[in-house]
Amino acid sequence: MSDQRLTIDPARRQPPIRKSTGTADRPFPQPKHVIGKPASSSSSDQPDGSVTFVGTATTLLHxxxxxxxxDPNFLHKGDHVHLGPGVNSTRVTDPAIELEELPDIDVVLLSHYHxxxxxxxxxxxxxxxxxxITTPHAKKCLTEDKAVDEKFSEVYDVDTWQSMFVSAVRSSEGKDQGITGRSVKVTAMPGKHVPPGFLEKANDLLGAVPPTNxxxxxxxxxxxxxxxxTGYRIYITGDTLLVDDLVSIPQRYSDAGKPIDLMIAHLGGTTIPSPSIPLLMVTMDGKMGVELIKLVKPEVTIPVHYDDYDVFASPLNDFKEEIxxxxxxxKVVFLDRGDRYDFGMRNNKT
Ligand SMILES: [Zn+2]
Structure with missing residues (x-):
């Protein structure tokens, strides 16, 4: 299958919320704190890019x-989510910004349909x-499985190791800012939300935990x-355990002359059906997070997805101690919800 392509037109943006009465060109949220380094490749004092942490696995990559x-999640403290047969969880934090306050978005990256x-x-x-852009499973849920007038119409499924390119219509506007010709390549990485073996087979039958990228x-x-x-490479782990499949990631990138500049790691040691009945852990805990850093060798790691739900059994302190x-x-940057991490592109493109 050839790579899929998406071309956006920055001049024709619309608000991300439907039935919104607002206009496009909505302001970017003001960060609580800004962490990180200024631009390296541009002469302006604007960073080349940034990551704003909203909460759980929700971030804005600019x-x-x-x-x-x-992974957009804008629920509030006390709200409930249903995560599969007999598995419910309560949110224990608030997002840094409200869904209605989102700036204009070009694309959503959804790791899995949970x-x-x-x-x-x-x-x-x-x-x-x-x-x-999401998994084949989530695409089906957002299109085929929905009522006719509720279907999402621009869903792109990307399976493990497949890539997709996002580029912008070239306009003279971008020229002055040195952004003309920029594009983004998104490749699906392996991930396993359920331990391999018997449980994975049982889960395949029950369809309880969805496949994840x-x-x-x-x-x-x-x-x-x-x-x-590539001038900057970000690996987002998705909800995965530390499984053998992940070994291919350094083999194809960090050990192959393609450095990983930033890793956004989904931690939390998510335990189902609940922390009081800890039968099964389905995301990395603090210890696994450190093992993953050693395996993938990113320049910087930002942990996310660690304290927002009551099924998260491994708090950020576990990870801090292991680090x-x-x-x-x-090698680690800790962002509070609402903080922004700024980065500059490498001069050597790989
Ligand atoms: Zn999760």
């Missing part, structure tokens, strides 16, 4: 002219033609010969 929203990553309110309110989000540019050059033990403090 790489002008693109804004990417990951309510703590795509809640019912988000599903109801998002504009039907907002582009969504990780993402390699490569920020760069495409030359007129369509060669994609200390491993002497990796300088």
């Amino acid at each position: 790489f002008p002219p693109f804004t990417i929203l990951t 309510e703590d990553h795509f809640d019912k309110e988000v599903e109801d309110k998002l504009r039907r033609d907002l582009p969504i 990780g993402w390699m989000v490569e920020l760069g540019s495409e030359s007129h010969t369509s060669v994609f050059e 200390k033990k491993a002497g990796l403090e300088s």
Whole structure:
């Protein structure tokens, strides 16, 4: 299958919420704190890109002219999610911004179809033609399985190791800001939300926990010969355990001369059906997070998805302690909800 392509037109943006009375060009949320380094490749004092942490696995990746929203979840403290047969969870935090306050979004990256990553309110309110890149399973849920007038119309399914390119209509506007010709390559990474073996087979039958993707989000540019050059590479783990399949990631990237600049790690040691009946852990705990850093070797890691729901059994302190033990403090950036991490592109494109 050839790579899928999505071209956005920054001049024709619409609000991400349907039936919205607002206009496009909505302001980007003001960060609580800004962490990180200024631009390296541009002369302005604007960073080349940034990650804003909203809560759970929800982030805003900004790489002008693109804004990417990951795993949108805008529920509040006390709200409930249904995560599969007999598994419910309560949110214990508030998101840093409200769904209605979102800036204009070009594309949503959805790792899997679970309510703590795509809640019912988000599903109801998002504009039907907002582009969504996700798993084949989630695509079916958002299209075929929905009533005719509720179907999402711009859903792209990307299976493990398949890629998709997002580029922008070239306009003279971008030229001055040095952003003309920028594009984004998204490749689906392996991930397993259920331990391999018997439980995975049982789950396949029950369909309880949906299949999940990780993402390699490569920020760069495409030359007129369509060669994609990456200046910053972000690995988003998705909800996965530390499984053998992940070994292929350093083999294809960090150990193959394609450095991973940033890893956004979904932690939390999510335990179902509940922390008081801990039968099964389905996301990495603090210890696994550190093992994954050693395996994938990202330059910087930002943990997310660690304290927003009561099924998260491994708090951020577990990870902090393990990071200390491993002497990796300088490789981790901790963002509070509402904080923004700024980064500059590498000068050597890989
Ligand atoms: Zn999750």
